[in-house]
Amino acid sequence: MTHYSPQMGTQTQNKVEDTALEAVKLHIHYGSFLAVKDVSLKIARNQITSFIGPSGCGKSTLLRCFNRLNDLIESFHIKGQVYHDNQDLYSRHVDPVLVRRRIGMVFQKPNPFPKSIYDNVAYGPRINGFKGNLDELVEQSLRQAALWDEVKDKLKQSGTALSGGQQQRLCIARTIAVQPEVILMDEPCAALDPISTLKVEELMNELKQQYTIVIVTHNMQQASRVSDKTAFFNVEATDKGKVGYLVEYDDTVNIFTNPRETYTRDYIAGRFG
């Protein structure tokens, strides 16, 4: 499944693949309802992996399994395993708070805290007991998020007063500031205009030098532009409701030019979804 084609322009193409996240025979349930069935995939380190598929196929649900954000939903439970650096994230001894410090998340709707720009970025490091120079870390994070030049003179202003695109980059800076290993992005550009979207995409390309990125997107062009690998999910109706499943997972190039599955081909071609 994971052979590299020569046209892939990533720096990892010649390396042995290094896995940051892995789902093994993962079934996701809400109460008695099965939302996603039998997903097994490996997310490669320092690459951008995108999850695409029609609404309701469980791609966001799967994404939230990787930082245990689904734990907040009362009826949620899984079967199967999720590994990060060979640690079972759902083992009884694992503290979800510590998981989320290493696996950060950027959400669909920009959600800055109703605090100053500075405090938005500084909040994560502060609660995680950061000991170094906080001013420096805030500046560095904002620079990495390509927002520094726009906000350096108004760090004390409220983060909620920024434009949508700026807010989303602030949220990315906030995530980076905790220095995670993986950044999960749940449709990060869904609420942004094309220019802001472009900025966030450029940003993702910068960030993958240091971080592993998993992005859920409805925008197939975006998936083909930014990601190294693409997972296509589909949804099938059963007598118990709709269940999402992984159809195909491969290098982005293969998914978009030469998919193996008919469903993938039809979805890429815009025949459904």
Place this chain on the structure above:
Amino acid sequence: MYLTGKSSDARSIFNKAMTVLAGSLVVVALIPLLAVLSYVLIKGVSRLNLDLLTKLPPPPMAPGGGIANAIVGTLIMVGLASLISVPIGVGSAIFLSEFSHPKTAQWIRFATNVLNGVPSIILGVFAYAAFVVTTKTFSAYAGAAALSILMLPTIIRTTDEALKIVPQEIRWAALGVGAAKYQTVLQIVVPAALPTIITGVTLAIARAAGETAPLIFTALFTQFWPNSLSQPTPSLAVLVFNFATVPFKNQQELAWAASLILVLLVLTTSIVSRFALRRKTY
């Protein structure tokens, strides 16, 4: 053109008639408010002077005097009641909205609504039995206790609502950078809801300041300065109740003046809470 209808057809006339009717009902609804405010202002303004705010109520037949002790008493008891009810109320609302199981929350919310619907005179009788009979004295403590029970449901409900308005995404964001649940609630959610919480608390305070029934049974009244929290304590509301019904003109005038002060107090707190609400985050 068939799109240019006449403004005199039945539908347009009915539409206009209903608008006029609704508008006039609003005016009718506003009449009591304006009438009360202006009547209290007219009747009370003649005694609005420094003596009113600094002197004790006069004995029957004597001229002059003020309502200073009642103002102090009201402030003491409402302050004490706030000290009791604000921490308990805000704390329970935080538990309710952020930590409790939805089914438990439903029952607590129901209980809070029931408590909110209990007439204040019943709270007064309860506080009388619970605090006055047991301690064998009317006191500011008993008055404050009765008022705090009265304030509690308002504070819980408004705080609960204020916390529910804070978008779920903000909680996710905090958890997403590795905040524990308590950090998320105390450092992100509560600060975001604070302006609305303050509004709720001020409204509860304003309501408590004007309550008479719970205080008649618990704090009673005195003509003198309140010099101990465990003795009968005067209040504006009870002063109005006592003085408005006696046959002495001076006392009646003081009752009107006290009403005016009370209305002004409630009005000021409402305006202050409005101001707080304007800065709301969500």
